Amino acid sequence: GSLAKFGMGMLHGDSNTRQCMASAVTAYEQAFGFDAPPYCYDDLEQSDVLFLIGSNLSIAHPILWSRIRKSRQLRRLVVVDPRRTETAMAADEHVALVPKSDLELFYGIARVLLERDWIDRAFIDAHTRDFDAFARHVRAFSLERVAARTGISPARIERLAEWIHAGERVSFWWTMGVNQSHQGVRTAQAIINVALMTGNIGRPGTGPNSITGQCNAMGSRLFSNTTSLLGGHKFTDYQHREKVARHLEIPLESIPTQPSWPYHRILEGIVRGEIKALWIVGTNPAHSWIHQVFFHDVVDRLEFLVVQDMYSTTETARLAHLFLPAAGWGEKEGTVINSERRVGRVRRVRKPPGEALADITIFQRIAEAWGCGRLFRYWRSPDAVFRLLASLTKGRPCDLTGITSYDQLGTAGGIQWPFPANATVQNRPPTTGRRLFEDGQFYHADGRARFVFDAPREPLEIRTERFPYRLLTGRGSAAQWHTQTRTAKSSVLRQMAPTAVYVEMHPEDAYREGLQPGQTVIVESARGRLRARLAVTPTVPRGSLFIPMHYSETNRLTHAAFDPVSHQPSYKDCAVRLRPLEPWDGM
Template sequence: MSHYLDILTSLPGLSILRQRDGHLTRELLQEPGGFGLGQIPARLKPEATTNMVCGFCSTGCGLKIHLRAGEAIGLSPQTSYPVNLGMACPKGWEALTVLDAPDRATTPLLRNASGQLEPVSWETAMQQFVGRMKSIQKEHGPHSVAFLSTGQIPTEEMALLGSLAKFGMGMLHGDGNTRQCMATAAVAYKQSFGFDAPPYTYADFEESDALVFVGSNPCIAHPIMWERVMRNRRSPEIIVIDPRMTETAMYASQHLAIKPKSDQSLLYGVARILIENGWLDESFIAASTEGFEEFARYVAAFDLPRVVSDTGLKPEQIERFAETIHQRKRASFWWTMGVNQSYQGTRTAQAIINLALMTGNIGKPGTGANSITGQCNAMGSRLFSNTTGLLGGRDFTKPEHRQQIADVLEIDAARIPTENSWAYHEIMEGILKGKIKGLWVICTNTAHSWINQNLAREMLDRLDFLVVQDMYHTTETARLAHLVLPAAGWGEKEGTFINSERRFGVIKKVRKAPGQALADFHIFKLIAHYWGCGDMFSMWTSPAAVFEIIKECSRGMPCDFTGMQDYGWLDAQGGVQWPCPSELEAPAQERRLFEDGKFFRENGKAMFYFEEPRPLSEPTNDGYPFILLTGRGTASQWHTQTRTGKSAVLRKLYPEKPFVEINPADARTLGLVQNEWITIESQRGRMLAMALFTPAVQPGQLFIPMHYEGTNQLTDAVFDPYSKQPSYKACAVRVTRGH
């Protein structure tokens, strides 16, 4: 075990938080290295291997699964896969282990008259599901039931779920937990480019002369992407824009420690400097964009004194940032949740996009305005879940789009909703207002992850019928359910994921699901049968068959992948990026969008979007003098720890108990002692955490990892007006000693 732990902790830049004798310390591993294959224990003696992609984050690493008698007994990173090139992060190494957890859901569970969940047959579960959902619709109307989907199941399952719910069961309202991570990027791309289209390929990490990370900590959140940065041989400038000295910022040549949520002002100020100095790609602006003149007039107001005041940076930091973009031939701009999870995230993302457009840093190696996705299949959710848009990136409100999908699916177009669903927070508010009475939650943990957790749980408690479909029966949401449906997990079913760089990768069934657990695909088919709409899905016989269906749904769209043959072909190719239309016979492994300067808006041009920045939605005051920042804690934790918490190895790599980072100066003012338990409180809730003194956070700020159950008792339910994504990252809190 100690050798295995040595392998797991060898990733360059990996920050390990260790808890020894009740004390918490952070260790940053400085030496370059990376995960290799390690030693497969001799006792395993695999008889065969097969390849598939990892099911944790959006990186989409290739893993080699070692088999005996057709069942997985171990894994190692796939050396030839173009994503990870023989590397895996701790989560990937432990991907099989978490399938063996003792709290796996192995049989349907129904809440009985005494309030306890008890095992029932699948037939009883289906009768209860259909009977109670239909009863609610009959009493309160067809739109009184809704579903909450996920970015963590295969694309084929997402498409079947969204089609079943909306075309078969008559649901109008359904959203996914992708709303919590990627909605902002999706909307920003749609508005600016005309389609939700991340333009880059991972090779750009290695080919940039300057990499700008805005609200992004890939060293922790996407370790293999960070390893690709470490392979860059162009001596790049690494610029990190983040209030906190993150692990990524520790490696930066420029760390711009801005005031929370002042990114927009900084980016507009840098745009002004570029314009005033003529550091532009004028030919690209003229040929490939519109709205630049209005944008240039707008940002003229963001002079140095204003930007210095807004951001807290020094003038020379701002000027050096602008000069670096100009001087380096290839600049790439990367962002994740620090931008997306904001009350003004869409316009901030577009401020990043604007910098790439005005300098011509797009469509070429080492460039791009590049959103890094969170979940393993958030891109699949964005395009094929039937939640925020119709299958294939289409629009529910357009008659021609509805007819195209109806023709592919061989259904009456009248069955397709003509209006968009409520967003996630509107569905939750609909429960509070008594408009949503039944909710079906698939592979997500709303009671833990949704913002302002105490109110979220109160909302769920008000439902007449809550169904949770999950791998584990112990999640915070499953414990509130009236009915739990046991689902198979990654490695126990088939399908495809689409990663951050638009690459389709295959997952395979290499384990049997425990007990009576079924693949989500088969649960959806079972529900369709009991609901009485099974004939509508007679073509949807298997995930492979659905792959062919959604391939047709993509035809003619920017995400067209009709040229992808089948799972075996995808496997042999090492995954393939969209677009891959039928006329593309031999797709290159690494492809960028917009190489020809043509975008997806009607006139073929990208659009400059901008808007006046807004102050913090909840500023500090005398009662709540600290700004709370949240984010990923370690490379070994994932979301609500539903899976990572099941691995003994991963649990050794992060503290089991929550901690809060606080600046030593603030700790002295408050009279705190290192590692003591303190209370952090907002206007919505309170939590206990162990105090960790570190200059990584600035005075007046705190940081708590998002993974702990108490974190979202503090966060404030405010939302971006365009993407409707929650603003998890900054709210006002206070600190008191003890419990």
């Protein structure tokens, strides 16, 4: 991002955050004043009541799941998910709500907490703003209204509120089931609001906690220099631009004064002819982007497509005019920042194969060839880059200036931000968890968190007589990962999950359609179709289908709907139909 924007004059660039975490990022920024997941992984073992919302944690995050399973503190595990997933099967309570009704559910829970006076008034008054307006807002969400929308009985909604009230250390954890939604930001903020109004934040075993799936989740959010300026700064803030320019010793005018378009608007810019070339680094949108047919049409319009990746065999790499072979994990040095804000060191254990180079080497050579190498004269090694960017965070919520050396990261087993160069933090060992908001101080100018809320929005695509089923997508197996760029190459992992596309359907729906388990079927949306083998299972709600996201065909079906605030795609809700395979389907 720094090479593209500071050196090559590009304005628009986006990161994988858009597909994975953008809704949580925006929710945190608006509520807390900064993108700041407040938790430590230790909180998974210190909660006595734990909610998992839109998260099949046992499959998607098996190591974190193991920490929950070994907890001696946990009294109640609640899973909120339309499907009876592997995680839901292990829960004390599975809340199988109607897909995309979680916003109403948490507004309904908030109303019960308010009416029963099960709130932490002292915390609300001392550390938050806009609670009274939120309280007026949720009064419209009666038990009857919420039950009708969610399919969850009034008694069960009251019971959920009662468990939150009875818990001493209640935590709420969510993943893509919340983020990848047409109203993901407001849903995440509804969860945050329930945590704030009950004082479940800043203490061990508490918090509204977004879990991300990638090892560098926070790293890309803070330092990709795409939608935000390096180190959590803003392109639109003159003082931020001036600080970054002075610190990096680059011309102030080389820093854009406006943020980038999000992913989908970049694609729209290609359609309008405003963008002629695209450089894709370490991601596979020809497989993973929503409404895949549209993406392929857009890429065909480019004059020049560059793909930089470990593998030349990805769906996206096969479309490239120029492929840049890049080193993978274990073949390069660097750092990552995970979802508990822990900075960790990555060490090289072998040389990259063939012509592959570390990403930093590719960027350095392009900078020299472009004629902007002098701007990056201090970016000579991963160690130098880390020290340069860490010093840039001074005074920011993500302050890393207390990390005195690159080697310290390795010996400490990673260090969480904030870790500023002051006595308060330095007196605590680096391995100690750094839970945010222990003092009740947030990152808004007045130090208070915000209650943010809005009216629920209807999905942009609803079921019809022609397309009567709702398609859900997500992780299918612990043996599959994202677009299977690497996992599909393992003969062991290939034996642990079906290699051919399958679709899950409720037994009553299959009976009504006259379909048999194992039958080959066609699943169609208004955008495309795929062939799949039918799996009949009661784990899928009636009226819904489920297809794992790992198959390259899945996003032929998905609808290009986006959260209006975060611009994150809503992968998990589109209208489809299902029918038997006919003889002419292969023609």
